Amino acid sequence: MPELPEVETVVRDLRPLLVGRRFTSAWAGRLALRKPWKAAWKKRLVGRRVEAVRRRGKWIVLELDDGGRLVIHLGMTGQLTVTSTDEPRKAHTHLRFDLDEPIRQLRFRDVRRFGSATLFPSEEEVEASFTASGLGPEPFGLDPAYWRQRMASTSRCVKAVLLDQGVVAGVGNIYADEALFEARLHPSLIASALGDEAADRLRQAVASVLNRAIEGRGSTIRDYVGGSGLRGAFQNEFRVYGCTGRPCNRCTAVIERVRLAGRSTHYCPQCQKS
DNA sequence: ACAGGATCCTGGGGGC
C-alpha cells in the first residue's frame, strides 16, 4: 500500500485532528493484525493526550503525553482516519479510539491485516525497535557518500536495493519504479555496477519523485485514503507503474513489466537501458 | 553473509 508519500499525507492530515486531543476510550477487534494488540494497552491509552504525530519511513508515530508511543504501520491496505463518531463502521475496522472535543473517532481499518499497531512505553523503545530492524535513513538529504557506498557494496539489482528499508526508508514498489524511470536506469542493473554519477542521479530521483507524490497527496490504486478519508491523485502522474503495454510518454516505446525481487517491475525499455 | 523465495491475508478482475 502506502509508501512514504501516502504515510506522510496521513500524518499531515491527522496532525491537526489529533494533536491536543485525548483518548477517552479504546476498542480493538478480535482478528489479529501483523502484531497482536495487547489487552493491557487499552488501559494505558485511555486518558492520554496526543502531543505530536510524525512519520519515520512508512511508520506513523503518535506521541503521547506520558511518553508512550503508538506506532502504526499501514501494511498494504491500512487506513488510519479520523471520522465522526456516527460514521457507519466499515468492515475490517480493527481499532477505534474515541477522542474528546470535538467528539470524533480515530479508526484503523485494514482489509488484508498486514498492518500493525503497537504501543511502546517510551521514545527510547521505539528507537531501539527501529534500530533493531535495521531501518535506514530518510530519503531526503541523504549523504551522497553513504548512498554511493551502499550501491557499491551489493550484488543485488537496483530495484531490490530501493525496496530495502535498511538502505533507505520509505520507498516501495511504485516509487522505486518511478524513480528508476526518472533516473533512466534499468531496474535489473546490478547496483555495484552503477557509477558515481548514476548513483547520484538515482538518489536525487528518489527524493524528487517522493516529493512530487507528496504534493499529489500520494497515490490511490485501490484502498489508500489520507487521514481524512480523501484519495490521492499522484496515480495520474505515473510514468511506468501500472503502465504496461502503453507507450512511454517520453519516447513512445511500449512500457514493459517483469518480476524482480518478487515484485512487479515496470520500465521503459528505450529510456532505461540495461 | 547475503540474496531470493515463501508466507501472512482478503478481495477484485479476467478467462472460461
Added chain:
DNA sequence: TGCCCCCAGGATCCTG
C-alpha cells in the same frame, strides 16, 4: 452465474 487463477502501495522468516 460460478469457479479458478493471478494480482495487489509490505515486512519478516526460512532456505540454499
